[in-house]
Amino acid sequence: xxxxxxxxxxxxxxxxxxxxxxxxxxxxxxxxxxxxxxxxxxxxxxxxxxxxxxxxxxxxxxxxxxxxxxxxxxxxxxxxxxxxxxxxxxxxxxxxxxxxxxxxxxxxxxxxxxxxxxxxxxxxxxxxxxxxxxxxxxxxxxxxxxxxxxxxxxxxxxxxxxxxxxxxxxxxxxxxxxxxxxxxxxxxxxxxxxxxxxxxxxxxxxxxxxxxxxxxxxxxxxxxxxxxxxxxxxxxxxxxxxxxxxxxxxxxxxxxxxxxxxxxxxxxxxxx
Amino acid sequence: xxxxxxxxxxxxxxxxxxxxxxxxxxxxxxxxxxxxxxxxxxxxxxxxxxxxxxxxxxxxxxxxxxxxxxxxxxxxxxxxxxxxxxxxxxxxxxxxxxxxxxxxxxxxxxxxxxxxxxxxxxxxxxxxxxxxxxxxxxxxxxxxxxxxxxxxxxxxxxxxxxxxxxxxxxxxxxxxxxxxxxxxxxxxxxxxxxxxxxxxxxxxxxxxxxxxxxxxxxxxxxxxxxxxxxxxxxxxxxxxxxxxxxxxxxxxxxxxxxxxxxxxxxxxxxxxxxxxxxxxxxxxxxxxxxxxxxxxxxxxxxxxxxxxxxxxxxxxxxxxxxxxxxxxxxxxxxxxxxxxxxxxxxxxxxxxxxxxxxxxxxxxxxxxxxxxxxxxxxxxxxxxxxxxxxxxxxxxxxxxxxx
Numbered sequence: 218x219x220x221x222x223x224x225x226x227x228x229x230x231x232x233x234x235x236x237x238x239x240x241x242x243x244x245x246x247x248x249x250x251x252x253x254x255x256x257x258x259x260x261x262x263x264x265x266x267x268x269x270x271x272x273x274x275x276x277x278x279x280x281x282x283x284x285x286x287x288x289x290x291x292x293x294x295x296x297x298x299x300x301x302x303x304x305x306x307x308x309x310x311x312x313x314x315x316x317x318x319x320x321x322x323x324x325x326x327x328x329x330x331x332x333x334x335x336x337x338x339x340x341x342x343x344x345x346x347x348x349x350x351x352x353x354x355x356x357x358x359x360x361x362x363x364x365x366x367x368x369x370x371x372x373x374x375x376x377x378x379x380x381x382x383x384x385x386x387x388x389x390x391x392x393x394x395x396x397x398x399x400x401x402x403x404x405x406x407x408x409x410x411x412x413x414x415x416x417x418x419x420x421x422x423x424x425x426x427x428x429x430x431x432x433x434x435x436x437x438x439x440x441x442x443x444x445x446x447x448x449x450x451x452x453x454x455x456x457x458x459x460x461x462x463x464x465x466x467x468x469x470x471x472x473x474x475x476x477x478x479x480x481x482x483x484x485x486x487x488x489x
Numbered sequence: 490x491x492x493x494x495x496x497x498x499x500x501x502x503x504x505x506x507x508x509x510x511x512x513x514x515x516x517x518x519x520x521x522x523x524x525x526x527x528x529x530x531x532x533x534x535x536x537x538x539x540x541x542x543x544x545x546x547x548x549x550x551x552x553x554x555x556x557x558x559x560x561x562x563x564x565x566x567x568x569x570x571x572x573x574x575x576x577x578x579x580x581x582x583x584x585x586x587x588x589x590x591x592x593x594x595x596x597x598x599x600x601x602x603x604x605x606x607x608x609x610x611x612x613x614x615x616x617x618x619x620x621x622x623x624x625x626x627x628x629x630x631x632x633x634x635x636x637x638x639x640x641x642x643x644x645x646x647x648x649x650x651x652x653x654x655x656x657x658x659x660x661x662x663x664x665x666x667x668x669x670x671x672x673x674x675x676x677x678x679x680x681x682x683x684x685x686x687x688x689x690x691x692x693x694x695x696x697x698x699x700x701x702x703x704x705x706x707x708x709x710x711x712x713x714x715x716x717x718x719x720x721x722x723x724x725x726x727x728x729x730x731x732x733x734x735x736x737x738x739x740x741x742x743x744x745x746x747x748x749x750x751x752x753x754x755x756x757x758x759x760x761x762x763x764x765x766x767x768x769x770x771x772x773x774x775x776x777x778x779x780x781x782x783x784x785x786x787x788x789x790x791x792x793x794x795x796x797x798x799x800x801x802x803x804x805x806x807x808x809x810x811x812x813x814x815x816x817x818x819x820x821x822x823x824x825x826x827x828x829x830x831x832x833x834x835x836x837x838x839x840x841x842x843x844x845x846x847x848x849x850x851x852x853x854x855x856x857x858x859x860x861x862x863x864x865x866x867x868x869x870x871x872x873x874x875x876x877x878x879x880x881x882x883x884x885x886x887x888x889x890x891x892x
Contacts, residue, residue, distance in 0.1 A: 267658060267790040268776065270667045271513040271674070277657050288787050315511055315774040320788030342511045342774065346501070365514035369677060374517060392515050393675040 234445035238283035256472025264313035273396030294333035301334035337361030409438035429474035502691020507807035567861035581873030589700030607662035608798035609641025611685030616650035686729025690777030701735025730806030753795035754822035844873035
């Protein structure tokens, strides 16, 4: 949790998402290092799942590629542990559908995740209303929690989301599934500005953020910008060194756009 | 009602340990709104009158209760009665729920209906109900199921629905459910998701059950009129669980009535080629609910296998998980071959062509009746008719069988 707090203390965060084990478990450590080396402030690491209801085709296919090999939660803990042993302190947020974590056991999951150097978790289909046991386990082992809010979240539910979250709140920028888009939703700026005033937690935003321009727009109001499908799409086209090169390129471009937006926002604030 | 099994779910949508609402945030408020809309109208005279009218005039209720003299004689035991959901409009119990939910959708001002379907029966029922209401209808169906159930795809299209094939995952029912959820989350304002079984996130398990309760309510009255007593045992097949809970609900507090649900045993339980959640599954969180789920040791959802597309699903309605745990309902399974044999037996002895889903209930009932006394009563819910299964049956038993 300290690692995540440090990131937000330093400025706006670029948070790439990748699916663990895509296309195989040997590639993931290389991808994690590439992301960290080229500007990722935190990394959302997805647990592949057979039935990802919140995901569009790109991330569905990433799960399918990963699940061609046998899946073990312990393998994922193994590779994050190695990432820490290699000296990396980039925070890692595990993102999973409920069932693999439920079956592992909430308490065992929180304990083993923290031991493996994982900082926080986001369980896509566990809303705060169903999170009592999970939050208790996370609290006990000091695993950060991230909950989702969206354009359909009422003020009453938003308060529950904020209370249940200890790492940050993830705003789903549009009602829909994950996936790269050409444009941003029209009213997202006002939504983010309003959320920023209400939330106690840092605010990160994702879903459909596909270009450095999108990222820079989002970074004006949000504390962190999450890019998933645009990055995961690279796994469809490239492999090996080419893949790492493309990932490095996109990461650097996104980080650069967010840093520029941050400087501009600071200047505006100074003039105001 | 306080200590009654019929009083569930609780206000959080739980049947004991099972149920709840496990969905991404975007769907939480729409589900809360759906629950509120349903609770606000369900007990009003206006809604109950509209529902009674559509059941009578469109669905064709009440359905008959048929005594099977030949089948009873052939088994040599209990008197076998069938509740004839196969006689409803569109040929299966599914239309009860489609009719109820379409009224709710209209009340909520929704113009666009989406649904998932496995064998196609729920899709056909939804397409018919949407056509009657003049609403747009999109049905998601696994590409694999579309190949297996070509005639139902054509029926849905004739009824004005757009059928969208789902190629992801195993291209079957669970993938169609996921895709319908993705559509709903993307078009929440104008769209009503008409879920087809007593499963998924709260309030669907409760709502779908409520719309199917007419099955058991009618059957209870009919058997009392015919036999002046309640049945000794009631049997229903179990996919998601809607026909079974619709039949069982009226009898849950009648401790002397044994209730048995029959899952799809596929070709073998040992090899994993089945859909018997209560014999091979365990508690999991899947497609919006906590219930019994067929899954790997690491929580990945398993592929299922059954001759009957309507029973071929990895999860089961949460109310059934609770009824299993309390011991009120017994959960057994029948293999593909036994279901096929029961299918042929009912055709030949009674002149009734059952759906392959319902044939699973019959397979158990034929064996069970023989063990019971001649003055006992065995009631089977015949959830649907088998016309849709002709292609599969022809492949399995050979065209020569009908010669």
